[in-house]
Amino acid sequence: MEKQGHREMEGGLSESHSHVRLLKVNRELLVTHIRNVQCLVDNLLHNDYFSAEDAEIVCACPTQPDKVRKILDLVQSKGEEVSEFFLYVLQQLADAYVDLRPWLLEISFSPSQLIQNKTIVNTDPVSRYTQKLRHQLGCDSKFMLCYAQKEELLLEETYTDTIMELVSFSNEILGSLSSLACLLDPSSDVLNEHGETVFVFGDAGVGKSMLLQRLQSLWASGRLGAEIKFFFHFRCRIFSCFKDSDTLSLQDLLFKHFCYPEQDPEEVFAFLLRFPQAALFTFDGLDELHSDFDLSRVPDTCCPREPAHPLVLLANLLSGRLLQGARKLLTARTGVEVPRHLLRKKVLLRGFSPIHLRAYARRMFPERAAQAHLLQQLEANPNLCSLCAVPLFCWIIFRCFQYFHSAFEGSPQRPDCAVTLTDVFLLVTEVHLNRTQPRSLVQRNTRSTAETFRAGLRTLRALGQVARSGMEQSLFVFCQDDVEASGLQEADLALGFLRTTPALGPCGGQSYEFFHITLQAFFTAFFLVVDDKVGTQELLRFFREWTPPGEGAAASCLPSLLPFQRWRGGRPAGSDLFKNKDHFQFTNLFLCGLLSKARQELLRHLVPAAALRRKRHALWTHLCTSMRSYLKSLPRLHSGGFKQVQAMPTFLWMLRCIYETQSQKVARLAARGVCADYLKLTFCNACSADCSALSYVLHHLHKSLALDLDNNNLNDYGVRELQPCLSRLVVLRLSVNQITDNGVKVLCEELTKYKILTYLGYAFLGTLGQ
Known part of the structure; x- marks a missing residue:
C-alpha cells in the first residue's frame, strides 16, 4: 500500500x-x-x-x-x-x-x-445471469434453425427483413415499421397505453419465428435494448406438454425450464420482481397451444412465488398480473384474436415484398451468375415468385433451385406448367430422400422420382403416422414413445424432417417436432393418401373445418385468451380455447395436390389403383359439393345494380384447394357455383399466390364480374397472376395492396385490350395509378 x-x-x-x-x-x-x-x-x-x-x-x-x-x-x-x-x-x-x-x-x-x-x-449474480442469457441466446440464434435441421446457414448472413405493418384493433393498416427496434419501442405507435404485449401475427411460414430468432441474436450481441437485462423465449406449444396436475412457480419456469443462474438465483429473481421493466418475454405460436386444462379452476390472481399450473403463469404474464411492466412479444397465425386490453401494439407480418425477395436472393446466392439466373427464372414465372413471397416456401424453393432450374431451362418465357405448393413439398421430400443415397464423386444420382419415393416409402409412412397422430389431436411435439411406435429409425431422423426439441416440461426426456407445421400437414396428407386402410370418412375428416358463413368469422378466430377470469361454470364441452385451423386447411390443400391427376404417375407406384380411384372420387365430389353449398349460403346484398356477396377466408382456402388439383374440370364446376356478380374479398389477407387460385377459377366464368380485393397483401406478382381473368371483370378494386408502378403498368396494358372495365379502384397504388 x-x-x-x-x-x-x-x-x-x-x-x-x-x-x-x-x-x-x-x-x-x-x-x-x-x-x-x-x-x-x-x-x-x-x-x-x-x-x-x-x-x-x-x-x-x-x-x-x-x-x-x-x-x-x-x-x-x-x-x-x-x-x-x-x-x-x-x-x-x-x-x-x-x-x-x-x-x-x-x-x-x-x-x-x-x-x-x-x-x-x-x-454480481444479476450481471452474470445476463451474460449467461446472452451467451445462450447467441448460440441458439447463430444458425437458421427454424427451417433447417442442421447448422447450415448463419442467421447473420441470411436473415432478410419482411413487411411489417402496424394495424388497428380492427386490422386497418396504420403504417409500416422500418426496423425491429421500432417493434419494441414502448413509446411509439401505441394502441393501448395500459397494454404490455406486442402482438405479431401472420400466415404460416411468413417469418414469425425467424423474427424472434433475429431479436434474440440482436439482444445477445448487445445491439438491441440496452435497458433490457433479461430475455426469456418460450414456444407456446411447450405449455401443452404439462399435465393438468403439474404446478411450478414462476421462478422455476424461468430458471429450471429456460436458463438457470450460476449463483444466487434468489437474488436474481428478487431483482426481476423489483425491476420487471428490465425483462423481455417472447412467446412464439399462441395458435399452437392446445390443452384440456380446466380453465374454470384458474385463480383470479397469481403470486410469483406460489406454484401454479404453467398455463396459469402464461395467462397471468400476458395479462400483467405477474411482472407488470415487463415487455411481452406474442406471435400467432392469422385468425387468432387476443383481448384488446392486453395489447400495446398489433403488427401484421406480410412476408417478402419484391424488393425483399431480391435482397434475400442476393444473400442466399452470393455468386452473381447464380443470382442473376435465379431472378430471371422467378421473373419468368410469377406463380413461383408468388410462392416465394412466403419466406418458408421461398427458402424451400431456393434450396431446390437447381431442380427448378433444370425444369425451366431454355424457357425465357413464362412456363406453361404451374408450380403448386404440393410440387414444392414433394420436391423438398425427394431432395432429402436422395441425400441418404451413397454416391461417388463422379456419378450423380440418376434415380427417378418414383424410384426415390418407392425406396423411401417405409420412412414416409412412418413420418405420416406420427404427423397424423399429432394432427388429430392438434399436437405438434412428440415424445420418444410416439416416434418409436411409428417405426421410425435413427437413420430416418437423420433426414431432417423431424428435429429434436429442448428438453422442456416436467417429464424431461427426448421430444421431437416437424421443422414446420406445414410439413406436418404435408405428411399427414401423404399418409391419408398412401395408406390403403384409410377410408373415405377418415380421408375427409379435416374438411369439417370448412365452416359455413356466419360461423366463419368466429370459427377462424381464437376466443378471448383469458375468458376464465370471468367464467365460473366451466367451459363448453369440446371447446378448445387455443385452437387455430390452418394446420387442418394445409392438410386439405395437400390432399388435393397429392390426389391431382398430375400426381397419379407417382402414386400408382405407392398406392393400389382401386384405393386411389376411390379416394380421388370421394375428394372431388366433396370438393365441388362444398364449394357450391358455401357459395349458395353466402348472404347477398343488392347494391348499385349488383348482387354482392362478401366471402370469408374459408373461400380462399377452397380456391387454394381447387388450384392444387390443377383440374380444369373442377375449376369449371366451381365457376358455375359463382351466382353473384359482385365478389368481395376484402380484409381476407389474400396474398399474391391466392391470385393464381382466384384467376384459375374465375377465368372459366361465362359472365362479367365485379371483384373487390381491397386491403389485402397483393403485389406486382399478384397482378400478373390475375391476367387470365381480367377479360371477365367490369369492376376491379385493388386499393391498399403492395402494388407498385410495375403492377400498374401490367394492369393498364391488359385492361386496354378488353375495354369492358367500368371502374378501377386504385388508392395507394404506384404513381402511374394515381
Whole structure:
C-alpha cells in the first residue's frame, strides 16, 4: 500500500472533496443499500487493496449490515485511493448497486484516471445471469434453425427483413415499421397505453419465428435494448406438454425450464420482481397451444412465488398480473384474436415484398451468375415468385433451385406448367430422400422420382403416422414413445424432417417436432393418401373445418385468451380455447395436390389403383359439393345494380384447394357455383399466390364480374397472376395492396385490350395509378 501513502503525501484532497469523508458522512445510507458484499470484496482483492485476511474478517461478520460496516472501516483505514476505488466499483456495477444510482449522480462522482485504469471484476449474480442469457441466446440464434435441421446457414448472413405493418384493433393498416427496434419501442405507435404485449401475427411460414430468432441474436450481441437485462423465449406449444396436475412457480419456469443462474438465483429473481421493466418475454405460436386444462379452476390472481399450473403463469404474464411492466412479444397465425386490453401494439407480418425477395436472393446466392439466373427464372414465372413471397416456401424453393432450374431451362418465357405448393413439398421430400443415397464423386444420382419415393416409402409412412397422430389431436411435439411406435429409425431422423426439441416440461426426456407445421400437414396428407386402410370418412375428416358463413368469422378466430377470469361454470364441452385451423386447411390443400391427376404417375407406384380411384372420387365430389353449398349460403346484398356477396377466408382456402388439383374440370364446376356478380374479398389477407387460385377459377366464368380485393397483401406478382381473368371483370378494386408502378403498368396494358372495365379502384397504388 505504499503507493497510497505516496499519493496522499504529495497532494492530498481537501476535506470537502475527500472520498474517505464521503464514506463517513454517508455511512448509514451505504449500509442500508449495499446488498452485494461479495462483489466488493472480489474487486478489492483483485486489485490488491484487500489481503486474504481482510476478506476473511469481512466474511466472519454474522449479518449483511455488519459485513458492509466492516468493509467501510477497512476501506477508510486504507486511505483516499481505496475509498475512491470503492466508489468506482459502486458506479461501474450499476446492476449490483442499483439503489445507489441516484446518490452517485447527486454527488457527481468522477473517478481519476488512475482509478479508471483499474480492472473491475463483475461477479454480481444479476450481471452474470445476463451474460449467461446472452451467451445462450447467441448460440441458439447463430444458425437458421427454424427451417433447417442442421447448422447450415448463419442467421447473420441470411436473415432478410419482411413487411411489417402496424394495424388497428380492427386490422386497418396504420403504417409500416422500418426496423425491429421500432417493434419494441414502448413509446411509439401505441394502441393501448395500459397494454404490455406486442402482438405479431401472420400466415404460416411468413417469418414469425425467424423474427424472434433475429431479436434474440440482436439482444445477445448487445445491439438491441440496452435497458433490457433479461430475455426469456418460450414456444407456446411447450405449455401443452404439462399435465393438468403439474404446478411450478414462476421462478422455476424461468430458471429450471429456460436458463438457470450460476449463483444466487434468489437474488436474481428478487431483482426481476423489483425491476420487471428490465425483462423481455417472447412467446412464439399462441395458435399452437392446445390443452384440456380446466380453465374454470384458474385463480383470479397469481403470486410469483406460489406454484401454479404453467398455463396459469402464461395467462397471468400476458395479462400483467405477474411482472407488470415487463415487455411481452406474442406471435400467432392469422385468425387468432387476443383481448384488446392486453395489447400495446398489433403488427401484421406480410412476408417478402419484391424488393425483399431480391435482397434475400442476393444473400442466399452470393455468386452473381447464380443470382442473376435465379431472378430471371422467378421473373419468368410469377406463380413461383408468388410462392416465394412466403419466406418458408421461398427458402424451400431456393434450396431446390437447381431442380427448378433444370425444369425451366431454355424457357425465357413464362412456363406453361404451374408450380403448386404440393410440387414444392414433394420436391423438398425427394431432395432429402436422395441425400441418404451413397454416391461417388463422379456419378450423380440418376434415380427417378418414383424410384426415390418407392425406396423411401417405409420412412414416409412412418413420418405420416406420427404427423397424423399429432394432427388429430392438434399436437405438434412428440415424445420418444410416439416416434418409436411409428417405426421410425435413427437413420430416418437423420433426414431432417423431424428435429429434436429442448428438453422442456416436467417429464424431461427426448421430444421431437416437424421443422414446420406445414410439413406436418404435408405428411399427414401423404399418409391419408398412401395408406390403403384409410377410408373415405377418415380421408375427409379435416374438411369439417370448412365452416359455413356466419360461423366463419368466429370459427377462424381464437376466443378471448383469458375468458376464465370471468367464467365460473366451466367451459363448453369440446371447446378448445387455443385452437387455430390452418394446420387442418394445409392438410386439405395437400390432399388435393397429392390426389391431382398430375400426381397419379407417382402414386400408382405407392398406392393400389382401386384405393386411389376411390379416394380421388370421394375428394372431388366433396370438393365441388362444398364449394357450391358455401357459395349458395353466402348472404347477398343488392347494391348499385349488383348482387354482392362478401366471402370469408374459408373461400380462399377452397380456391387454394381447387388450384392444387390443377383440374380444369373442377375449376369449371366451381365457376358455375359463382351466382353473384359482385365478389368481395376484402380484409381476407389474400396474398399474391391466392391470385393464381382466384384467376384459375374465375377465368372459366361465362359472365362479367365485379371483384373487390381491397386491403389485402397483393403485389406486382399478384397482378400478373390475375391476367387470365381480367377479360371477365367490369369492376376491379385493388386499393391498399403492395402494388407498385410495375403492377400498374401490367394492369393498364391488359385492361386496354378488353375495354369492358367500368371502374378501377386504385388508392395507394404506384404513381402511374394515381
